[in-house]
Amino acid sequence: MKLNLHRNKRHFVRTMSLWLLVLALALPVTGCGSSSSGLGGSSQTLDIDYVGGDGEVTEEEVAAKKESPMDWLKQKLSGDKKKAGVNGREDISQYTDNTTVQDLYGVTSDSADVKSEKASHEESTSEAADNSGQSTVEIPKKDNTSGNVDIPLPDRNDNSGKNNSNSGKEQNTTKKNTVTFTIRCDTAVANGMAKDPKWAGIVPASGCILPVITMEFEEGETVFDLLCRIRDTYKLQMEYSGANGGQYIEGINNLYEFDGGRWSGWMYCVNSWYPNYGCGQYTVSAGDVIEWNYTCDLGCDLPNGDPYGYGKEWKENHD
Template identity: 40%
Template sequence: MKGNIMKKLIFFLILIILITPLTGCFSDKAEGAGSNGDLEIDYLVEKKEDKENLKATSLLAQMREKLSAKDEDEVEIQIEEEDVVQQDKKELSFWEKLRLKNSEREKDEELNLASKVKEEVKDNIEIKPTENKKKDSFLEQNLKEKESKKEEEKKKEENSTKDNENKQKNEDKEPEEQKPKENTITITIRCDTAVNKGMHKEPEFKGIVPESGVILSTTTFKIKEGDTVLNVLEAARDKYKIQMAYRGNKESAYIEGINNLYEFDGGRWSGWMYCVNGWYPNYGAGVYVLQSGDVIEWNYTCDLGKDLGQEWLGN
């Protein structure tokens, strides 16, 4: 028994020895007992600074604790709300659940509609310029169509006018074709050989032999059937008041002078000769019957036709 008691006492002492440094007992007293009065003041100042530091740290710790407590409270509140909602859902009946689902669907549909409306508005905003372009293009097409129609109408009018003109021409041609054709010939009177001889410079032939050698330039006359070269010469005399003299009958008439230029005025072999279409006949002008389109030339010769290129007359 005594041995057990001793063991317990020893164990208890060991515990006390181990516990005393942890609790800090007897430390203040030991330091105070071995230190002077000044050291005790320093010890008190250090204690005050330690307390202030502890207060500062404690304030920060308190703030942190409060914030963490708020967060925890909010988390707890959210958890509680979710638990309540879940409990409420659990407690809801089948029909109430359907209503909730329908309301959620309606909300989703409203959201979808809102998004669709936004997209349509955007599309409309983007499409407006294209619509304007379409309108512009439509107006341009209308203008082009109108211009094309105007051009077609102009073409039609031009074609119609051309057709009318052609009809009028045809109508004018038809009576002309129905009318009898007029027979015409041409006649000229010249004295180039007399000019070449210098007769136009002589005073006695002044006004008779023109310097150009032309008494009557190429002139057109109408003829009838049976008209002769003599008939046309007489018509020119009457129309242009040209002097002319001949002897014999009309059928065998011989031209003595034209424009007061007579035979022998230009020499022994001088006189008037005629040709038709470049050919000099060997018979009188009253005998040669004309045809439409014939070309008559009266030329004065000073060498019996040789100066006119007619050698056969000289022979």
């Protein structure tokens, strides 16, 4: 009896030893392990070889194709500012198949040109600000009826004293070429936007964003060129798309197309006439009266804002 118990005990010990050995040999194959990093911590690592039919694919190549949650979040948050909206700006995607104020001007935008145009203009603007050292000019509160120039031409004189003195005499004797310029959003006020808190600071109750000012211009400058100088002088928010004469103004003072409804947007007027082509193609002349007006009805709500009947025709033929 004692002999049998002794044999059974030896068989049990031998079996357990064998299983422990097998388990010890199997542990390194599982791929789980730890490696120490420094004296105070350790990092868990998982070594895996990815092998395909055409050859070996490294772990780094697989990891590079994965998009981390943080990268996905950054991509979602870096969308178009206009579509993301400020002050609850509505989504304009539902209007992409319908007529807009932009269509009335026949403007087509090249995204590459837009980016390069904006980048070059922002760089030149920042350089001019650094060189001038001038602070922001406050926007006038009343119309300029005195005839004085609110925004003169940029100082392009060189640093040679003789040339500067001569050019100064020439400027004093030469008659200045000037135009008047104003920006208004009376139609937005009429639609009640000025009473809505979300448009505070964007749609003034008076409807006047920029009162009538008088400014000089150089030969060959366009309505778009003058608007850019006004933006830079008064630090007025303005966003546009298009380039090479096809610029389309999307927003001024953070008031954008579609903010006032399906048919809303910015239109420019020269001498009581609304041209049917882009502001980058209209070359200004001395004495021009230039207006930027916001429309909520494809120009039909502006005096002479739909001279060709395009807006009315589009609304009649489109739901």
